[in-house]
Amino acid sequence: MTARRLAVRALVRQEQNGYSNLVLDSELNHCTPALSPRDAAFASRIFYTTIERQNLIDWMLARYCAKPLEKMDAPVRAILRSGVAQAAFMDVPLSAAVNESVKLTRSFGKSSACGMVNAVLRRAAVLRPRPEEWPDLADRLVTYYSMSRPVAELLTAQYPEDAEAMAASFLQNRSTAVRVNPLRTSDEALTKELTSLGNTVRPGPWEHCLLVDFSGTPAAAQAFREGEFHVQGLASQFAALSVGAVPGMRVLDLCAAPGGKSVTMAQCMGDEGEILSGELVPGRVQLLTKAFERCGIHCARPFQGDASVFFPELGTFDRVLCDVPCSGLGVMGKKPDIRYKSMDGIENLQKVQQKILQNGARYLAQNGRLVYSTCTVNFYENEEQIRQFLQDNPDFHTVNPEICLAGMKTGEYGTVFLPHKTGTDGFFVSVLERKK
Numbered sequence: 001m002t003a004r005r006l007a008v009r010a011l012v013r014q015e016q017n018g019y020s021n022l023v024l025d026s027e028l029n030h031c032t033p034a035l036s037p038r039d040a041a042f043a044s045r046i047f048y049t050t051i052e053r054q055n056l057i058d059w060m061l062a063r064y065c066a067k068p069l070e071k072m073d074a075p076v077r078a079i080l081r082s083g084v085a086q087a088a089f090m091d092v093p094l095s096a097a098v099n100e101s102v103k104l105t106r107s108f109g110k111s112s113a114c115g116m117v118n119a120v121l122r123r124a125a126v127l128r129p130r131p132e133e134w135p136d137l138a139d140r141l142v143t144y145y146s147m148s149r150p151v152a153e154l155l156t157a158q159y160p161e162d163a164e165a166m167a168a169s170f171l172q173n174r175s176t177a178v179r180v181n182p183l184r185t186s187d188e189a190l191t192k193e194l195t196s197l198g199n200t201v202r203p204g205p206w207e208h209c210l211l212v213d214f215s216g217t218p219a220a221a222q223a224f225r226e227g228e229f230h231v232q233g234l235a236s237q238f239a240a241l242s243v244g245a246v247p248g249m250r251v252l253d254l255c256a257a258p259g260g261k262s263v264t265m266a267q268c269m270g271d272e273g274e275i276l277s278g279e280l281v282p283g284r285v286q287l288l289t290k291a292f293e294r295c296g297i298h299c300a301r302p303f304q305g306d307a308s309v310f311f312p313e314l315g316t317f318d319r320v321l322c323d324v325p326c327s328g329l330g331v332m333g334k335k336p337d338i339r340y341k342s343m344d345g346i347e348n349l350q351k352v353q354q355k356i357l358q359n360g361a362r363y364l365a366q367n368g369r370l371v372y373s374t375c376t377v378n379f380y381e382n383e384e385q386i387r388q389f390l391q392d393n394p395d396f397h398t399v400n401p402e403i404c405l406a407g408m409k410t411g412e413y414g415t416v417f418l419p420h421k422t423g424t425d426g427f428f429v430s431v432l433e434r435k436k
Contacts, residue, residue, distance in 0.1 A: 001031050003039040004082065004100050005107065007046035011078035020051055020337050037216055050078075050085040052171065052336040055146035057084045060124045065116075075108040079117060080124075087125035098122055131164070141167050150343040151329065158379050162418060166377070169420035170333040175202075175211040176218060178229045179237060179264050181295050182208055183271055185228040193223050205405055208267070209237060227295040232260040234405060235330075235417045235427030239323060239373040240264035242401050242431050247272040249318040252363050254307040254356060257284035259291035261323055266297045275300040276314060278307055308355040310362050318368050322360040324353040326374040326381050330426020333419065350380055357389050361396070361432075370396070370432040375425055377418065382428035386413035389432070399431050 010027045014020050024047050028040055035043060050057065058069055061080055069077050083101035086092035098121045105117045134140035137160070141152035145167035155163040180187050187208060191201045199221075200213040210229070218224055218231050232240075240261040245251050247270045253262045256277035266275055277300050279285045288302035305311060307322070327346060328338045357372050364370050372389075374381050390396060390413075400410055407421035414430030 001033070001035065003035060003043035004046065004104055006031055006035065007043045007050070007082055008075060008078045008104060008108070010043075010047050011050055011082060012074045014047075014051065015074060015078070020048070021335070024048075037220070041216070045090060046082050046085060048336060049089050050082045052332075052339065053085060053089055053146050054081065054340075055143050056129065057081050057088075059143050060084055060088070060127045060129065061120060063127070064120045064123045073110060073113070076105060076110050076113045076117065079104050079108070080120060083117070083121045084125045087121070088127070094122070094125055097125060137163060140164065145171070146339055147332075148340045148342060151339065151341055154329070154343065154378060159377070159418075162420065165420040166418055166426070170339075172333070174333075174423065175200075175213050176231060177204060177234045177237065178210050178212055178218065179232045179260070179267070180208040180210060181228050181230070181263075182267055183296055184226065185223070190223060190228055193228075194221065197221060204237075205234065206237075206241070206403060209234070225294070230260055230263055230291065230295060232264060233425050233427075235375070235422070235424040235429075236260060236373075237264060238401070238403065238405060238408075238415075238417075239371065239427070239429045240321070241268070241403055242373075242429055243319045243321050243371050244369055244402065245269050245273075245275075245319050249273045250315070250365075251275045251319045251321070252314070252317040252360070253277045253321045253323070254360055255279070255323050255325060256288055256302065257281070258287040259302075261321060262288065262300050263291055263295050263297055265319075265321070266292075266300045267295075269299060271297060271299045273299050276317075277302045278305045280304070280306050308352060308359055310359050314363065316365040316368075317363050318365055319371070320360040320363050320368065321371045321373070322356050323373045324356050325349065326353065326376040327378055329376040329378055330417070330419065330428075331375045332426075334425070346378075346380075350385070353381060353385055354388060357385060358392070361389075361393060364434075366434065367436075368433070369399075372414070372428075372430045372432065374428045376428065377416070377426040382416065382430075383411070383413040386430045386432075395434050396432050397435050399433050401429065401431055 010024050014023045079101050083097050087094045087097035102114050102118050105114050131144045138152045138156045141147045194201050198215040245265040245268045256262045257279040262277040285302050285304050292300050332338045409416045417424050417427040419426050
C-alpha cells in the first residue's frame with residue numbers, strides 16, 4: 001500500500017457520504033502493512049487537499065476531459081482529482097504526480113484509462129486559475145474557493161465585504177493551538193519538551209496557551225499521551241475561559257464532547273469543585289471519560305443527557321456553558337466536508353440551539369454566569385439567538401469578556417471571531433448574567 005493509493009481509496013469512500021476524518025482514520029488504521037508516519041502524513045495531505053479544493057479541481061479537469069467527471073469510474077475520478085491536487089496545490093513535481101497517477105490507474109484495474117489520465121493531468125495540473133475569473137462573488141466562492149452554493153450565498157449575504165477574505169483564510173495553514181495542563185507541567189517545561197522533538201513553539205495570547213508547528217501529529221507526542229496538553233483552538237479556549245470558572249464552583253457543560261472546554265475549565269479550577277459534562281450520544285460520553293483520565297481531571301464527571309431537556313435533580317450551578325451544536329461554518333479549514341453543506345434543516349437546528357440556551361438558564365444560580373458559544377459565523381445561529389433569548393429573558397444582560405484577542409469584535413450580543421481577522425476558527429461567544 002502506498003500513500004497515494006490509500007488517499008485514492010479514502011477519496012472513493014468519502015464520496016459515498018462518509019465523514020472525511022472517519023474515512024481517513026479507518027483507511028490508515030486498517031492499512032496492512034501500516035504506512036510510516038511520513039507516508040501517512042503525505043496520504044492525509046493528498047486526501048484533505050483534494051476535498052478542500054474539489055470544486056476548483058473539477059473545473060480545471062472539466063476543461064480537458066471529453067467525458068463528464070460524474071460519469072467516470074470512481075477510482076479514475078479520484079485519481080484525476082488527487083493528481084491535480086498534488087501538482088497544483090502541494091508542490092509535487094508535475095512529472096511525479098502524473099506518472100504515479102498513471103501507475104495507480106493501472107493498479108486499480110483501469111488500464112484503458114491510463115492514456116486519458118496522462119493527457120488530462122499534463123494539461124489540467126498546470127492551470128493556474130485566479131479568483132477574478134469569476135466576477136460574481138458567490139460564483140467565485142463556489143468554484144475558486146470550493147463551497148456549496150448555499151454556503152457561498154450565506155457568506156456573501158451576511159459578510160459582503162469579508163466573505164472572500166474569510167474564504168481565503170480557510171485555506172491557510174495555521175499553527176496548532178494547545179492548552180498546557182498546569183496540573184501536570186508548566187508552560188516552560190512543555191515548550192522545552194516539544195521543542196526538543198523538532199517542533200516550533202511560541203507563546204499564545206494568554207497563560208497556559210502555546211502555538212505549535214508540529215513536525216508530526218500532536219497525539220504522537222509522549223507529552224500528549226501523558227496528559228500534559230490537549231489540542232484546543234484559540235477561539236474555543238476563549239469560550240472556556242470566558243466562563244470564569246474558579247476553584248470550588250459547580251459548573252455545567254451542557255454539550256461537552258469531546259471535552260476540551262471541560263478540561264480547560266477544570267484546570268482553571270485547579271481540579272477543585274465540580275463539573276458535570278453532558279453529552280447526548282453514548283459513544284461521545286466515552287470520549288469525555290478518556291479526556292479526563294488522560295489529563296488527570298477528577299472534578300469533572302461525564303453524563304449522558306439531552307441538553308435541551310431540564311433535569312431538576314442536577315441542581316443549580318455557578319456557571320453554565322452552552323457550546324451548542326451548529327452548522328460549523330467557522331471550522332471549514334479543519335473540516336472540509338462542511339464546505340459542501342446544503343444548509344437543509346438549519347431552521348430546526350436553530351430551534352434546538354434556542355432550547356438549549358433557555359434550558360441552560362434554568363440551571364443557573366442567582367449570581368451565576370451563562371456562556372453561549374458556536375463554531376459558526378452564521379448571524380442567525382449567533383447574534384439572533386442572543387437577541388431572542390434577551391427578549392424572552394429580560395432579567396439577563398450581556399457582559400463584555402474579561403480577556404481579548406486581536407481582531408475580535410464585541411458587539412451588543414456577543415463576540416465574533418472572523419478567521420481572516422483573528423487568525424482563529426470562525427466563532428461566536430456571548431457571556432450572559434442576570435441583572436442585579
